[in-house]
Amino acid sequence: MTQQSQKASAWVYIFVILAIALFGIPFIWIILVALATPAQISDGALSLLNLAKPAWSNFVDALTRIDFLGFARNSLLLSLITSVLSTASSAFVGFAFARMRAPGQRALFNVVIATMMIPAIATLIPTYVLFSRIGLVGTYWPWVLWGLAGTPYLIFLFRQFFSTIPLELEDAAIIDGAGWIRTFVQVFLPLARPAILTSMLLSFTWTWGDYLAPSLLLNYDNTTLSVATAAGYLDAHGSGILTLQAAAAVMYIAPIIVIFLFTQRYFMGSAVGSSVKG
Known part of the structure; x- marks a missing residue:
């Protein structure tokens, strides 16, 4: 050197x-x-x-002053619902974009990618109005619908990953009489474990750390830990108790850090692989 x-x-x-x-x-x-x-x-x-x-008493007070474990359970439930449904729907759509051919496919894929440029806060109020009119405010159904709709970035991630799988595997499955659904489930999904873990981690983190949507769509009783951490530790004058908020924040972000430490090699491998394939 x-x-x-x-x-x-x-x-x-x-x-x-x-x-x-x-x-x-x-x-x-x-x-x-x-x-x-x-x-x-x-x-x-x-x-x-x-x-x-x-x-150390700050952590004890943070756990007991509010129903910390209850709000954490709400966050965990919403994060799991969103991550599982988003991963499943995004993987299926990404597979369709990568392996199936149809008129206007590229234009439709460009539309999906273009939606990544729209700030989430720009659609927050219209989303609230829509869910309010159909009676879903105060429930967890918006997260179910968001999960079923897929996520543009995750669709892109799976599309790039599935594009790298050799065509011979797909041809072999078709020769054996497998349809597109069977080919997707039995051939492509088992090979996509790094992308699946990455998708699960990203969607779980997005939902776990989201503050705006739960504060707008949920009640305090069934809200998430992010909202409860910001609104639950107040003194008699309505001001935030910084020591308790900080202690709750440390316990709030610790699970995400632990999950990432155990899955980072899959996350990095999938992210790099998806960026190489154009």
Whole structure:
């Protein structure tokens, strides 16, 4: 390795370290606040010294002040419903775009991809009006319908993945008398485990971390943990209790971090593979 390339590599490592530090600051701040006392917050004495005498009682209070486990169960239910249905519907649509041919297929695929450019907040109010008129506000049915409708990015993900599977497998299934449904279920889905895990992880994370839709479409009794964390830890004056909110936030994001750590190699492999195939 030449001296010039060594300098370039050193700058790359420096940039990566700075980026990690920059993105890690919010997480460090949340942990420090979660382990601090209200007096330290009001005095501005928030530092790494808080870790010497951590206020673990914040986590106990965060669990008991609201029905934390109940709201977590609601979030888990909605996330599982959405991830399973979105993965199934997106995989089927992605398979159709990748392996089947029909007039206007490319134009229709371009329309699906174009919907990725529409900000979700732009359709939030029309969506609320629609669900309100058909009586679905306050229920979990909107998430079921969203799951059945598929997700543009996941459709793109599966389309790219299924496009890389050799044509000989499809021809062999057709020669054996398999139709499109059987070919999809018995041949393509078993090969798509990395894409399926990636889709499940992404859709689960999107739903678990969503705040706007649950706050708009659900009641407080059946809302998700994200809404309860923001609205449940208030003092007598209606102001947020930062220490409890931070402790709840740490417990709120911990499951997602653990899931990603166990599935990251499938996630990265599928993401890179889908980006290579054009």
